[in-house]
Amino acid sequence: MDETKQVDRREFLATLAAAQGAFVLGFWVPTRAAAQTASGLSSTDQSPAPEINAWIVIAPDDTVTVRIAQTELGQGVWTSNAMMVCEELQCDWKKVRPEYASANRDAREKAPQWTLNVPGNGAADPNGGGEPTFGNRDPRGISGIPDSLYRRMRTNAASSVKDGRYYLQLAGAEARERLLLAAAAQWSVPVTELAARDSVITHRPSGRTTTYGRIADRAAKTPHPHPERITIKSPDQWTLMGTEQKNLDVPLKVTGGLVYGIDVRLPGMKWAAVKSCPVYGGDVKSFNFDAVRNLPGVRSVVKFPVPDPDLTRGRIFSGGVAIVADSWYQAKTAIDRMPIEWSIPPEHAAFTTANMQGALITALGQPGTVRASYGDVDAAFARAAKIVEATYSTPYLPRARMEPGNATVLVVNDRVDIWIGDQSPQETRFSASKITGVPEQNVHLHLCHLGGGFGRNGNGPQAEHAIMVANANRGVPIHLLWTREEDFIGTTYRAMGMARLKAALDADGWPIAIEVRTAMQEGGFGSDASFNTVSRYYVPNYRYTHHATKFHVPVGTRRGIGQAANEFYRESFIDELAHAAGKDPYRYRRELIGRTNLPYKADMITALDMAAEMSGWGSPLPRGKARAIALEERGAETNGMATISAMVHTVSVSRDGKVRLERVDVAHETGFGLVNPLSVKKQIEGQIVWFYNDAMHQACTIADGHIVENNFNTFPISRINEDPPEINIRFFPTAHWLIGMGHDRATSVQSAIGDAIFQITGKRYRDLPYSRHDLSWG
Amino acid sequence: MAFDLTVNRTLHHVDADPQTPLLWVIRDQIGLTGTKFSCGIGQCGACTVHVDGRAVRSCSVPASIAIGKPILTIEGVSSDGSHPIQLAWKEFDTPQCGYCQSGMIMSALALLQQRPSPTDAEIDASVTNACRCGTYHRIRQAIHRASALMKA
Secondary structure, X not given: OOOOOOOOHHHHHHHHHHHHHOOOOOOOOXXXXXXXXXXXXXXXXXXXXXXXXXXXXXXXXXXXXXXXOOOOOOOOHHHHHHHHHHHHHOOOHHHEEEEEOOHHHXXXXXXXXXXXXXXXXXXXXXXXXXXXXXXOOOOOOOOOOOXXXXXXXXXXXXXXXXXXXXXHHHHHHHHHHHHHHHHHHXXXXXXXXXXXEOOEEEEOOOOEEEEHHHHHHHHHOOOOOOHHXXXXXXXXXXXXXXXXXXXXXXXXXXXXXXXXXXXXXXOOOEEEEEEEOOEOOOEEEEEOHHHOOOOOOEEEEEEEOOOOHHHOOOOOOXXXXXXXXXXXXXXXXXHHHOOEEEEOOHHHHXXXXXHHXXXXXXXXXOOOEEEEEEOOHHHHHHOOOEEEEEEEEEXXXXXXXXXXXXXXXXXXXXXXXXXXXXXXXXXXXXXXHHHHOOOHHHEEEEEOEOOOOOOOOOOOOHHHHHHHHHHOXXXXXXXXXXXXXXXXXXXXXXXXXXXEEEEEEOOOOOEEEEEEEEEEEOOOXXXXXXXXXXXXXXXXXXXXXXXXXXXXXXXXXXXXXHHHHHHHHHHHHHHHHHHHHOOOHHHHHHHHHHOOOOOOHHHHHHHHHHHHHHHOOOOOOOOOEEEEEEEEEEOOOOOXXXXXXXXXXXXXEOOOOOEEEEEEEEEEEOOOOOOOHHHHHHHHHHHHHHHHHHHHOXXXXXXXXXXXXXXXXXXXXXXXXXXXXXXEEEEEOOOOOEOOOOOOOOOHHHHHHHHHHHHHHOOOOOEOOHHHOOOOOO | OEEEEEEXXXXXXXXXXXXXXXXXXXXXHOOOOOOOOOOOOXXXXXXXXXXXXXXXXXXXXXXXXXOOOEEEOHHHHOOOOOOHHHHHHHHOOOOOOOOOHHHHHHHHHHHHHHOXXXXXXXXXXXXXXXXXXXXXXXXHHHHHHHHHHHHO
């Protein structure tokens, strides 16, 4: 690399330490001292505050640092995870400071034995840890690494509370017990005579007190004799969990002070802009760097291959080229002007939305894989009083988070440092090691908050691009940033899908058979959600068949995954059945749920009743307005963890076809307890907007094998003028642990707007988004 | 080429092409990273700053248009979060990921400076930034609250 001096690790870290004053990364970044100790360098910093266990550090002034192994991307995990620790720690909540857990330590240390056993008896035990799900051991951490220090560092599937609660509570309890043991030893009194509250330990008989800060050093050296006997508080004992707590990082988000990955600045850092082949699986045939090498600031060019699918969970992205320059805008200007020729697989270039939809329709007519079947469906259809059939479709959908993909990477001979907002740092650590040859134990991630997540990271190759470019520029920190258009290439998509639902109704309009066929690209996530195992709406004869097709678009875990599409199909179809039967869609649902033996049927009925009652269901509305109801559930087919809600959407459609979501009434279960009900409300509000966009506006189409809509002019995001003026949220208690609520609530917006359009205009549209249709009437 | 810009009441000497979008001069030359890049085509408003008191999408205007005019970025609203609009934003715990919120606050502040008691329709017409997390419901409440606080 011309003109750029190679720096060695020691020099770089010294420069970085010296620059700390100007280089304010904020409070969440692991301290430089920790990073230096980890890499075997001597630290010149003052001795760090005592670490009680891997989650908790307590400073002499009682400041409690809580290490968070999940990534904050707006869902509030920074606060809710800290609440779970501090509920048990019984510290002063006003002095709690979260920071990211070290993915490097996670590569070098095993989890304490006492965190490995989940207390209690599963989803129905209020005193226990629920049903966390860790997948099989996988060195990439796709499902979490069951015995690594922080186990599951991935942030996905609305699982941060479900998977983390029991061991975060345990971590807080273990630290509290050791603080008490240390105080008891110091005062030579029985530990049973001590009480802890708000970081103060009181010896009850004498009234003598000390603070966590004063006893922390001793506690750090006091092991617990029987950590396996520590229990966690049940919800009736919670004092912090279950209360509405404002998010701890919000103050930094109103001053511009919070540093996202894109804001990382390092001494000697250079910028990289990228162009990758717009058709997946394509690569660079040729490029002419000479045409741009003399533009201002331009340093070098790096060609990179299609990222190894083993690093991107089997998905095939594209090869590309990066230009390195002094500033990102210089790099972007140069790469925009650089002639590049692509080498595109012809079979991929042949894909279009039309022929892919054709393939899905063809698939629906083939045998497929039967995923659930009971009764005699064919016999029931033969004696039906009425048959209703409908075919629905949903498009490819990206996440389109606001912060475009980026990562800053420094590779030196024996160490990799990565500054990134990342939903799966364990996978990125694995990638860094594979690409550079540096062992994972020497890979250091400096985690940042994400400017939106929605399932993106660990699926798209932002980190891999940056690591490849930095590996070709060893000794120089490289900040690689995608343009918005590149971000649409580098993301994964929710798979395009179709469904054909067919019901046989009896003379009273009740279903005697339902046949569901879904078709989705192979690898699409959650393809069997909502229809698996058993019909949620009672029917004696049921068959659910899935058809997988092969397309070239990389598909992944977008918010809501397949469940969002499948609930759109299912709830739309139930509305259609109710109309065909001449029955009220709320009462029709209620009756059919009531006829089942589903373990949570009472909860589903409560949700429907509460949402209907909140909305004034049945009261007259003016012409041009309508209400529609839908059930949302994950996990209702069994008696494990689940989340159940129902929503009523009041929608208006003007005569010239303008849709407005006027009001949303939400009934949502709490399970045994919500950790932070304020965050839950915010997540519900946000998902109403998310699925409103899916329903009304958003779709990516394919032409000549590439994604057509690749910025916000062609891929619209709704604005405040489309936000529902009224949102009412009510919670009701239920007797199981929740499975999560961060990605699959408010899917009902999709079917409800469709049914309201039908009620008002008489037109039934079964393909999203609705804005592509003429919705005018009268 | 070199030119001067006045950002948050401080004069900065900038050595860059004056045709560089204002956003990149603010972020990379002046080093104020609170103003965000997202779409690069003036669609989403994450890059909103004030130039001469008016909300501008800084990714889509050259830095030269701001020469000789006061520029206000999120960092200039107040660094300690004590401005009424920031207090209102915190009261409703408005941000989720927070990435769009700098631009959102700058758009709302420009509206409040022109219309101290904006109606919902005026908010709809003026605050046209995109938020992918869907924080609009709290943004609207926070704007009304900021209006009250700014008059107090």
